[in-house]
Amino acid sequence: MTVPESQRPQVTRDPEGPADPGGEPDPEGPREPHDPLEAATRATRSLQGLSTELTARVPQLLEAMRSVGTGLELHSTLDRICETAAELADARYAAIGVIDESGDGLADFVTYGVSEEVAREVGRLPDGHAGLLGWLIHHPEPLLLADLSSDPRAAGFPPGHPPMRTFLGVPIRVQGEIFGNLYLTEKSGGAEFNDYDLHMVRVLATEAGIAIGNARLYEAARQRERWIDGSVAVTTALLSGGDADDALSVVAEQARRLADADAGIVLLPAEDGGLEIVAVSSDRPSKSLGVVIPPESQIVERLLEGEAVFVADAATDPRMLSKLSVQYGPSMLLPLHSGGRVLGALATPRVRGGRPFTEAERTLATQFASQAALALMMAEAQRDRERLAVYEDRDRIARDLHDLVIQRLFATGMMLESAQRRSVVPAVQEGVGKAVDELDVTIQEIRTAIFALQQGPAEAPSGLRTRVLREINMAAVPLGFKPAHRFLGPVDALVGELTGKNLIAALREALSNAFRHAEASRIEVVVDAGAKLPDGVDGVRLTVADDGVGIPEGGRRSGLRNLARRAESLGGASWCGPGLSEDGGGTTVVWEAPL
Numbered sequence: 001m002t003v004p005e006s007q008r009p010q011v012t013r014d015p016e017g018p019a020d021p022g023g024e025p026d027p028e029g030p031r032e033p034h035d036p037l038e039a040a041t042r043a044t045r046s047l048q049g050l051s052t053e054l055t056a057r058v059p060q061l062l063e064a065m066r067s068v069g070t071g072l073e074l075h076s077t078l079d080r081i082c083e084t085a086a087e088l089a090d091a092r093y094a095a096i097g098v099i100d101e102s103g104d105g106l107a108d109f110v111t112y113g114v115s116e117e118v119a120r121e122v123g124r125l126p127d128g129h130a131g132l133l134g135w136l137i138h139h140p141e142p143l144l145l146a147d148l149s150s151d152p153r154a155a156g157f158p159p160g161h162p163p164m165r166t167f168l169g170v171p172i173r174v175q176g177e178i179f180g181n182l183y184l185t186e187k188s189g190g191a192e193f194n195d196y197d198l199h200m201v202r203v204l205a206t207e208a209g210i211a212i213g214n215a216r217l218y219e220a221a222r223q224r225e226r227w228i229d230g231s232v233a234v235t236t237a238l239l240s241g242g243d244a245d246d247a248l249s250v251v252a253e254q255a256r257r258l259a260d261a262d263a264g265i266v267l268l269p270a271e272d273g274g275l276e277i278v279a280v281s282s283d284r285p286s287k288s289l290g291v292v293i294p295p296e297s298q299i300v301e302r303l304l305e306g307e308a309v310f311v312a313d314a315a316t317d318p319r320m321l322s323k324l325s326v327q328y329g330p331s332m333l334l335p336l337h338s339g340g341r342v343l344g345a346l347a348t349p350r351v352r353g354g355r356p357f358t359e360a361e362r363t364l365a366t367q368f369a370s371q372a373a374l375a376l377m378m379a380e381a382q383r384d385r386e387r388l389a390v391y392e393d394r395d396r397i398a399r400d401l402h403d404l405v406i407q408r409l410f411a412t413g414m415m416l417e418s419a420q421r422r423s424v425v426p427a428v429q430e431g432v433g434k435a436v437d438e439l440d441v442t443i444q445e446i447r448t449a450i451f452a453l454q455q456g457p458a459e460a461p462s463g464l465r466t467r468v469l470r471e472i473n474m475a476a477v478p479l480g481f482k483p484a485h486r487f488l489g490p491v492d493a494l495v496g497e498l499t500g501k502n503l504i505a506a507l508r509e510a511l512s513n514a515f516r517h518a519e520a521s522r523i524e525v526v527v528d529a530g531a532k533l534p535d536g537v538d539g540v541r542l543t544v545a546d547d548g549v550g551i552p553e554g555g556r557r558s559g560l561r562n563l564a565r566r567a568e569s570l571g572g573a574s575w576c577g578p579g580l581s582e583d584g585g586g587t588t589v590v591w592e593a594p595l
Helices: 036-045 058-068 074-089 116-122 131-138 195-238 244-258 298-304 323-327 359-422 426-454 464-479 497-518 558-569
Strands: 091-099 106-112 143-145 167-174 177-187 263-269 275-282 309-311 328-338 341-351 484-488 523-532 538-546 573-578 587-594
Touching: 074 091, 074 106, 074 177, 074 195, 091 131, 131 167, 131 177, 167 195, 177 195, 195 244, 195 359, 244 263, 244 275, 244 341, 244 359, 275 298, 275 341, 298 309, 298 328, 298 341, 323 328, 328 359, 341 359, 359 426, 464 484, 464 497, 464 523, 497 523, 497 538, 497 558, 497 587, 558 573, 558 587
Parallel strands: 484 523
Antiparallel strands: 091 106, 091 177, 143 167, 167 177, 263 275, 263 341, 309 328, 328 341, 523 538, 538 587, 573 587
C-alpha cells in the first residue's frame, strides 16, 4: 500500500474519539503516555461507558491483543499486527510504516491485503518523504479521513495502485519513542471508519508497541549472538595455523554474512602505499583481488589513521576512487586496528538501493573488526614464531649440507678419482669417471639448495622464471628430490606482476600439497606463457603433475579452492586431473590466467 498522489479538497473527521461516550475530548489534543502499562490502562478505560455495540467488540479486541503479543521475530510481529488490525477494524488493507533513524522517512513498509502481483505492478514502496505518510511521520497523532484522495496532504496514487478511499492512522510508540504508524484503508462494505474503530485500534497500537519492543530486544540479542559467533569463527580460523589467505577469506565471508552485505572485502597495506584487496567474499565473480586503492584516497587515509568510514552510497560518493564502487550502495569501511596499530581494513558494501546500516549494525561491525584485528595480530605473532623456527631449521640444514654432506661427497669423489687412476680396465675407468661427474652435478645442486635455504624472502629476485626456480629448489629439500621443470615462451616478458605473484602462490600451494599429501616420487612443473585460454585469450598456464596417491575422497579442498579463487579473480580458472602414473594415478593441477 502506498500514499495517494493527487491533491483534492480535504475531508477529515475529529480523531479525538466519540462526541459523547468517553467524555469531552482533551482540548490540548491526544496525549500518549510513555509507560506501556499506563498507556494500555488509559486506552482500556476510555472504552468504559461506550455503546453496547462497542462493548460487544471488547472480546474481539482482547483476542487481537493476545494475538499481537505472541512471537518474538520482529518482521513476523509486524505482519501479525497488520493482519490483526485489519480484522479488528474490518478493513481490506493495512500497513505499518517503520520510521528510519533520521526520523524523516520510512526504513520499512509492511503491508496486508495487497497481493504479490499488485505489489510488483506498483513497484517501489513509499519512502515517507512526501504525501500523507510523510505528514504523519512529523505529526504522530491519530487521523480519520472519509476520503483520503481528497485530502490536500495526499500526493497521488502510482499506476497500478488499488483504489483506496477511507483511511485510519494511529502512531505506534515503543518505550516512549515513535516507532512508526499503523494505517488502515477501505472499510468493508464501503462504510467509513468511525470513532469506535479508532478507539479499538489505538488500544491495539499500544499493545503492538509493547510486542514490537519485546521483538526488538530479542532481535538485538540474537544479532549480538551472531556477531559473537562470527568473531569466534574468525579467531579460530586465524589461529588454526592454516593458510593465511584462507583465514582472511573467513574474515571476509563472516563479515559479509553477519552484515547482510553484498560482499565482504579484506584489504591490507600495499608495498607502495594504499590498501590492497587480498580477500573477497561475494556470490558474483569478482576481479577485484589484487586491486590497490591508492594512498591519496581520503577514505584510505582515514582508515590508516584508525577511523571507521560509513558511506551512504558508494556509487556516488566522490571519495570512492576505485571503479569497483559503482556497483555498491551503503557501505561500512572499518579499520582492522589493535594495540595502536592498523593492520588493514574491512569493507562490507550492500547493493545499490539497499537499506542503510543501522547504528546497532555499525557498532557490532566495528567490534567485530577490532576482534578480527586482534586475532590477526595473534596469528601474525604465531606465524613469526613458526617462521623463525623454520629459518633456524633451514640454517641448520644448510650448515649440515655444507659441512657434512658436501665434504663427504668431495672425499668420495677424490677416492673415486684415485681408483680411476689405478685401474687399468678402460670400462672401469669410464664408469668411475661418470660417477665422479654425477657427484659434481649433485654437489652443484646441493650448493643451489644451500643458497635457497639461506636466502630470505626480502631477497627474492623479480624475474618470474627465477622465482619459479627458487620455489622448485626450496621444495626439493623437503621432497628429497628436485622437481623437473620447463618454461615455454618468454615468461618474464609477457607475464605481469599481479599475475606472476598469483602464479607463484599457486605453484607454492601445489608443491606443498605434493609434499604433504601426495607421497610423490616424481613431479613435473611447466610454465607456458604462450597458452590459449578456452575463450581464445592469450594466457599463462601453470601445470604441476605428480605420480602420488591422488586426492582422497572427502579430503580437504581449501588449498584447491584458494587456487581457484586466485585464478577467477584474474579472469582465469584452475582444476585438477590425473597425474603422471601410467595407471592414471597421481594428480595434475592446472592454473591459468590471462596475460
